[in-house]
Amino acid sequence: MADVERFRDSTQILLPAGALDGIRDELERRFTVMVRAEGGQVRIIGSPVEIKAAGDFLAMNGITFA
Numbered sequence: 001m002a003d004v005e006r007f008r009d010s011t012q013i014l015l016p017a018g019a020l021d022g023i024r025d026e027l028e029r030r031f032t033v034m035v036r037a038e039g040g041q042v043r044i045i046g047s048p049v050e051i052k053a054a055g056d057f058l059a060m061n062g063i064t065f066a
Helices: 004-011 024-030 048-060
Strands: 012-016 033-038 041-046
Touching: 004 048, 012 048, 024 033, 024 048, 033 048, 041 048
Parallel strands: none
Antiparallel strands: 012 041, 033 041
């Protein structure tokens, strides 16, 4: 059976609230992802391919995550 945590990590990115200020619209326009605000966090959800590309986009815009 696949490792659930690994799969989850490849399909979502968690960021602090406000991390996408100024780039959220472009992120949603360029990538097939869903962005949800959850309390003090923002969750970006998508396919592993889209999440990797979105992660690269975030890194190019100075947003780091684990």
